Amino acid sequence: MKKGKRNSMLTSTQMILLYVIIVFCIIVGLRQPAFFSVATVINIARAAIFSACFALCEMIVIISGGIDVSFPAIGCVAMYVPMYLIDKGMGSQSAWFCFGVAILIGLGFGLFNSILIAVLDIPPLIATLATSSIASGGAVTIFGSHDYTSLPEGLQKIYNTNLITYVDPNTGFSYVLNILVLVPIIASIIVAFLLKRTMLGRGLYAIGGAKHAARVAGLNVRGLQFFAYIFSGAFTGLTAMIYTTLMKSARISALMGDEMIIIAACVIGGVRITGGHGTVSGTLLGVLLITLVQNSLNMLGIPTSWQRFVVGIIILLGTILTSWQTKRSLKAEKA
Amino acid sequence: MANEVFLKLEGIKKSFGGVHALRGVDLEIRKGEIHCLAGENGCGKSTLIKAISGVHDVDEGKIWIEGEQVEHLHPIDAINRGVQVIYQDFAIFPNLTVAENIALNGEVKDRTKLVSWKRIHQVAEAAMEQVGARMDPDMLLEQLPVAGKQMVAICRAIINDAKLLILDEPTTALTEPEVERLFQVIRSLKDKGIAIMIVNHKLDEIYKIADRLTILRNGSFVSTGLISEYDTQRFTRDLTGHEFESKKYVPENAGEEIFRVEHLTLPGKFEDVSFAINKGDVLGITGLLGSGRGELGEALFGVTPAQSGKIFLNGEEIRIKSIDDALNNRIGYVPEDRLTQGLFMDRSIEDNTVVSSIRNYFHGLKLNESEMEEATNRWIGELSIAAPSPKPPVRTLSGGNAQKVVIAKWLNTEPRLFILNGPTVGVDIGAKAEIHAILRGLAAQGIGIIIISDDLPELFTNCNKIVVMRQGKVGVITDNSVDNIEL
Numbered sequence A: 001m002k003k004g005k006r007n008s009m010l011t012s013t014q015m016i017l018l019y020v021i022i023v024f025c026i027i028v029g030l031r032q033p034a035f036f037s038v039a040t041v042i043n044i045a046r047a048a049i050f051s052a053c054f055a056l057c058e059m060i061v062i063i064s065g066g067i068d069v070s071f072p073a074i075g076c077v078a079m080y081v082p083m084y085l086i087d088k089g090m091g092s093q094s095a096w097f098c099f100g101v102a103i104l105i106g107l108g109f110g111l112f113n114s115i116l117i118a119v120l121d122i123p124p125l126i127a128t129l130a131t132s133s134i135a136s137g138g139a140v141t142i143f144g145s146h147d148y149t150s151l152p153e154g155l156q157k158i159y160n161t162n163l164i165t166y167v168d169p170n171t172g173f174s175y176v177l178n179i180l181v182l183v184p185i186i187a188s189i190i191v192a193f194l195l196k197r198t199m200l201g202r203g204l205y206a207i208g209g210a211k212h213a214a215r216v217a218g219l220n221v222r223g224l225q226f227f228a229y230i231f232s233g234a235f236t237g238l239t240a241m242i243y244t245t246l247m248k249s250a251r252i253s254a255l256m257g258d259e260m261i262i263i264a265a266c267v268i269g270g271v272r273i274t275g276g277h278g279t280v281s282g283t284l285l286g287v288l289l290i291t292l293v294q295n296s297l298n299m300l301g302i303p304t305s306w307q308r309f310v311v312g313i314i315i316l317l318g319t320i321l322t323s324w325q326t327k328r329s330l331k332a333e334k335a
Numbered sequence B: 001m002a003n004e005v006f007l008k009l010e011g012i013k014k015s016f017g018g019v020h021a022l023r024g025v026d027l028e029i030r031k032g033e034i035h036c037l038a039g040e041n042g043c044g045k046s047t048l049i050k051a052i053s054g055v056h057d058v059d060e061g062k063i064w065i066e067g068e069q070v071e072h073l074h075p076i077d078a079i080n081r082g083v084q085v086i087y088q089d090f091a092i093f094p095n096l097t098v099a100e101n102i103a104l105n106g107e108v109k110d111r112t113k114l115v116s117w118k119r120i121h122q123v124a125e126a127a128m129e130q131v132g133a134r135m136d137p138d139m140l141l142e143q144l145p146v147a148g149k150q151m152v153a154i155c156r157a158i159i160n161d162a163k164l165l166i167l168d169e170p171t172t173a174l175t176e177p178e179v180e181r182l183f184q185v186i187r188s189l190k191d192k193g194i195a196i197m198i199v200n201h202k203l204d205e206i207y208k209i210a211d212r213l214t215i216l217r218n219g220s221f222v223s224t225g226l227i228s229e230y231d232t233q234r235f236t237r238d239l240t241g242h243e244f245e246s247k248k249y250v251p252e253n254a255g256e257e258i259f260r261v262e263h264l265t266l267p268g269k270f271e272d273v274s275f276a277i278n279k280g281d282v283l284g285i286t287g288l289l290g291s292g293r294g295e296l297g298e299a300l301f302g303v304t305p306a307q308s309g310k311i312f313l314n315g316e317e318i319r320i321k322s323i324d325d326a327l328n329n330r331i332g333y334v335p336e337d338r339l340t341q342g343l344f345m346d347r348s349i350e351d352n353t354v355v356s357s358i359r360n361y362f363h364g365l366k367l368n369e370s371e372m373e374e375a376t377n378r379w380i381g382e383l384s385i386a387a388p389s390p391k392p393p394v395r396t397l398s399g400g401n402a403q404k405v406v407i408a409k410w411l412n413t414e415p416r417l418f419i420l421n422g423p424t425v426g427v428d429i430g431a432k433a434e435i436h437a438i439l440r441g442l443a444a445q446g447i448g449i450i451i452i453s454d455d456l457p458e459l460f461t462n463c464n465k466i467v468v469m470r471q472g473k474v475g476v477i478t479d480n481s482v483d484n485i486e487l
Ligand SMILES: Nc1ncnc2c1ncn2[C@@H]1O[C@H](COP(=O)(O)OP(=O)(O)O)[C@@H](O)[C@H]1O
Pocket: B016, B019, B020, B021, B039, B040, B041, B042, B043, B044, B045, B046, B047, B048
């Protein structure tokens, strides 16, 4: 029995993902020894900041038995509107203002999603598709589509604050990791605690696993669904502002199309698309794998035109792997 | 204390739109008793349970719990008064662990904010202890078999100070040892003073477990009483509303021999089996699991043929070394697991009826469709299969009607000997009686009938000869004047 447990630890989704990531790194490293460097670590970490945050949002929603394809649109509106307001002289230059407005916008759309899903009982995919269209279509109509590339003072200050600065002794290039990298780290810890240690988190798993049973048990199913979408919306707003800060850009379509890759990262990380299963560690590893693949294919000499294709294959393999894991875990029943 | 009433219902009515699910039901459950609620499918048992648990608000009628009349019972009120229900789907969380499934309801009730895994484990261990179930608390529920999920549901129910535990058809998906195990648990809960209400319509199981019985039919209350007040006949009558002939079967006029086996042996399975069937006989073969009763049936149909011994059909010696041999000698066989072995569930009644006699419908290379349809219609009429036409897929039929289609398939081959293994397993009691009547009719027409079954009452009423297998050998051959035999 002890042995069985250890065994299942070694073949858990997280461990298998870790093996895949290590093998992938070795392959890239063999072709490009420069891959094994502090610079790579910093690059990947920087690239994974928003993906990790978005994936945490998506994971919570999927665990609760839903799906959210509206976060890119919500994020776009959340990053665009504060810049628009500042541009039109209606806002302050402070980071508080930018982040505050972004979070409020995200929260508002999250509330909208949860009303559609929890109150009107619209299937989550349809509801969030609708929200996505409404958000991006409405924003373009009302605010136009400008490309904001300069940051307000407050955000510029954050942009200049680095946690780590590393100068490559060989090339003399310097690599910096922004202080905002702490956001996904702290968020991961909070979300992990929430999911594992609070009744709120357990309730999310419960409604995602068996909504009817949750109702019978006396859980507030509607309330939990509200939490999932509102939390996800607000955190999406926050993440969108991080994006603007780090990329020095706010466009009304900046994030559009990101939902698939984020959902894929979750699923590869062991979040079951049907709800009720998923962990923070798995999701972060899924994000890491996808980020690695996206960012090191040119190191392997794979032309850009092929990259989407390769990413697609990796997603497919990762999904097959996790669904195979699921089947195996169900088969254990027979034993 | 044993006679104190815990729950009393009077004149409960409930409709869904135009469907009158309950048309005035009375029920009384006493403390510390095991009460069985029986009734045919769709008669309103589950609806009644939901009225008791507060899931459905009743249209009319009164409910008393522990002497206190309650109106507009809500699920949470029912739980607070000690009513716990284990529904057919158990309402468990497949994605959570055993421990969490057991403890979650309590945590929700206590409005806990932070989760203590230690406390969850303690609660779960204590509940499993009380019920007498041993399970790995860290196992995910989706990895447990049905019986395990049910145990978890029971553990969860009793920790919330249950005074009345209601189980909706708890035995349908269980194997026999699992049913035994469940009954043990139920008895131990009864000893702790918990009242139990079980929905069940298998009489043998009811006899094993229940103290009292209430029967519903078509949403109406029919009768209630001590289990000793019900024999098979009354039970069947109250359940179905029909008087079924349960007179023991005696052939009208015994005729000449149809079928005989001598010293039939398949090493390791059965040996030296001899018996004979005369015209008009319905022969029963019974025995415990592993006694060779099933293997004997399969040998007669050539599935796993016997190695030595002789078989005579209508006085001529025949060889049965394969299923083809059996078919050529016009022997029919209804396997125990008809759903996987006897029927093509997604094909029509007609396709299933003619599949074994399809040769008869070829005219040259063309199938004569109208003849096929005619034959099927004839069987639908003769066996009173509840179907509007020969065209609907078998999957849409109830268990009893599906079984009749299997019988039609074989009758369409004009068998001389017809072997049925567990012909009424999973069949409603009404359809069961109909199938028995059909078999008696066939025997009277001179078709040799063999029923293999472990349902002794079924054999006593329907077979005039019973072969009892013990460890591969014929223990005894008896007529049906007995009321019980040792297996
Ligand atoms: N929620 C519902 N809506 C409409 N009809 C229902 C509902 N629940 C049960 N019924 C109907 O009430 C009758 C009794 O059903 P049920 O209580 O499930 O029967 P049983 O459990 O005895 O098989 C059936 O005709 C069923 O179709």
